[in-house]
Amino acid sequence: MKSQPDWQPTATWAALKSRAQQASFVRDFFARRNVLEVETPVLGRCGVTEPNLDGVSAQISARGVEGGWLQTSPEYHMKRMLAAGAGAIYQISKVFRNGERGRRHNPEFSMLEWYRPGFDDAALMSEVSDLVCGWLNCPRPQTTSYRQAMIAWAGIDPFDITEKDLRQRCRQWLEPEQLEDLSRDGCLDLLMSFAVEPNLGTETPVFINQYPASQASLARISQVGGFDVAHRFELHINGLELCNGYWELTDVEEQRARFEADNLMRKAAGKPEMNADEAFLAALEYGLPDCAGVALGLDRLLMLKIGTRDIADVLAFPLERA
Amino acid sequence: MASYSTNEFRGGLKVLLDGDPCIILENELVKPGKGQAFSRVRLRNLMSNRVWDRTFKSGESLEAADVMDQDMEYLYTDGEFWHFMLTDGSFEQYPADAKAVGDTLKWLKEQDVYTVTLYNGAPLSITPPNFVELEVVETDPGMKGDTAQGGSKPATLSTGAVVSVPLFITIGEVLKVDTRSGEYMNRVKSS
Numbered sequence: 001m002k003s004q005p006d007w008q009p010t011a012t013w014a015a016l017k018s019r020a021q022q023a024s025f026v027r028d029f030f031a032r033r034n035v036l037e038v039e040t041p042v043l044g045r046c047g048v049t050e051p052n053l054d055g056v057s058a059q060i061s062a063r064g065v066e067g068g069w070l071q072t073s074p075e076y077h078m079k080r081m082l083a084a085g086a087g088a089i090y091q092i093s094k095v096f097r098n099g100e101r102g103r104r105h106n107p108e109f110s111m112l113e114w115y116r117p118g119f120d121d122a123a124l125m126s127e128v129s130d131l132v133c134g135w136l137n138c139p140r141p142q143t144t145s146y147r148q149a150m151i152a153w154a155g156i157d158p159f160d161i162t163e164k165d166l167r168q169r170c171r172q173w174l175e176p177e178q179l180e181d182l183s184r185d186g187c188l189d190l191l192m193s194f195a196v197e198p199n200l201g202t203e204t205p206v207f208i209n210q211y212p213a214s215q216a217s218l219a220r221i222s223q224v225g226g227f228d229v230a231h232r233f234e235l236h237i238n239g240l241e242l243c244n245g246y247w248e249l250t251d252v253e254e255q256r257a258r259f260e261a262d263n264l265m266r267k268a269a270g271k272p273e274m275n276a277d278e279a280f281l282a283a284l285e286y287g288l289p290d291c292a293g294v295a296l297g298l299d300r301l302l303m304l305k306i307g308t309r310d311i312a313d314v315l316a317f318p319l320e321r322a
Numbered sequence: 323m324a325s326y327s328t329n330e331f332r333g334g335l336k337v338l339l340d341g342d343p344c345i346i347l348e349n350e351l352v353k354p355g356k357g358q359a360f361s362r363v364r365l366r367n368l369m370s371n372r373v374w375d376r377t378f379k380s381g382e383s384l385e386a387a388d389v390m391d392q393d394m395e396y397l398y399t400d401g402e403f404w405h406f407m408l409t410d411g412s413f414e415q416y417p418a419d420a421k422a423v424g425d426t427l428k429w430l431k432e433q434d435v436y437t438v439t440l441y442n443g444a445p446l447s448i449t450p451p452n453f454v455e456l457e458v459v460e461t462d463p464g465m466k467g468d469t470a471q472g473g474s475k476p477a478t479l480s481t482g483a484v485v486s487v488p489l490f491i492t493i494g495e496v497l498k499v500d501t502r503s504g505e506y507m508n509r510v511k512s513s
Contacts, residue, residue: 052353052358100359102352173360189358190358192357193352197354215356244355
């Protein structure tokens with residue numbers, strides 16, 4: 001007998017209804033605050049240089065545009081809108097990250113991303129709390145710095161631990177030969193994922209902020225307590241990373257330098273280099289208003305709402321059934 | 323030999339780890355949004371049957387293990403090896419040693435078909451079908467008419483397996499037994 005393909009949704013109807021209610025809640029939340037809903041391309045000409053994000057390449061061929069990438073985030077397009085004078089904007093969009101499939105990951109997922117001109121990271125963290133706690137009815141988050149969290153849960157100080165001691169600490173999970181070509185940030189990511197994250201937000205939601213400057217991504221950097229830290233924050237609830245926000249970098253030269261540094265890391269890791277998005281850099285050159293922005297995973301927010309640990313429970317058709 | 327990278331890891335995949343063939347039971351992606359991805363993998367070592375938890379960096383790979391399952395008929399034992407034959411018409415025979423036969427010994431009946439797991443072409447383990455039908459060779463005298471619940475007694479089957487059976491079972495009867503639990507299911511009408 002030929003076996004039938006799995007064609008039914010993996011999520012219950014209750015979960016899919018909750019998904020629709022969540023979208024209404026989000027739209028209502030931003031309508032009340034005069035934040036404009038926008039749409040930007042899911043299929044773009046450029047991918048991202050981020051060393052740990054792999055896009056899904058497309059095969060578009062139209063009007064001389066060839067190739068293209070399904071976007072890993074609407075960030076560059078939305079920042080171009082901001083530079084063009086959009087004001088406060090948000091978007092609910094599908095984004096794509098190759099290779100990412102697990103209990104908390106699906107390569108295609110729903111992202112809520114928004115930008116607030118005039119806000120800094122602290123002001124945006126407060127708005128994230130309004131949205132998330134309003135929907136989940138949870139207590140407002142506490143804030144812990146990256147350094148405090150690492151000291152508390154991994155037992156190391158990420159800013160002054162030696163390479164040797166850091167690698168020794170990672171031996172709990174990896175063999176020496178596996179650690180050989182793992183960067184300092186790779187080691188810190190290991191500790192964050194395995195030692196710290198499972199403990200975060202188990203009682204009260206918690207923001208992690210003040211990331212090492214080397215993990216700034218698109219956030220601006222300043223000195224706090226003698227260390228260079230990024231104005232970047234993540235919200236963790238029940239051991240689940242829910243969002244990633246920045247007080248945005250607006251300096252085009254610094255941005256260009258970070259793209260180049262990203263590509264050096266990609267090259268070292270044996271990954272293809274990615275072209276910098278020149279349209280995005282041109283927008284920064286023209287002038288991105290001072291703003292804070294955040295990307296929040298809507299599938300994970302829904303997982304917390306209905307109380308499941310498996311993303312398949314909130315998706316109609318995860319990758320294997322898509 | 324082919325190899326699999328972390329993106330290809332999934333349950334059921336057979337790989338070589340520390341020189342031993344293993345089957346992947348679970349693979350979980352662990353990744354901070356912007357950070358390095360890792361795979362947390364649970365594997366069962368097919369030689370020792372022990373379960374291992376290992377962490378891999380995204381992009382690492384493991385060599386594929388030449389492990390495959392084949393249906394084979396059990397033929398006979400010469401005391402040192404148990405001989406199986408492919409059921410695909412090739413009549414190809416494979417000798418399995420005591421380690422490969424393991425606990426399946428007590429379910430081995432000539433001419434029945436078993437799943438033989440081959441590693442590099444040699445039997446690594448023998449898995450019995452979920453249900454086997456075996457004759458009772460020894461048990462206390464049956465109590466006719468006593469089909470009520472409650473009583474049970476041990477019965478030795480033709481292969482040497484001892485199972486717990488209802489009191490009414492007598493020597494010479496053929497029983498259906500679940501090899502996973504070792505439990506008696508029912509009597510089989512003799513043909």
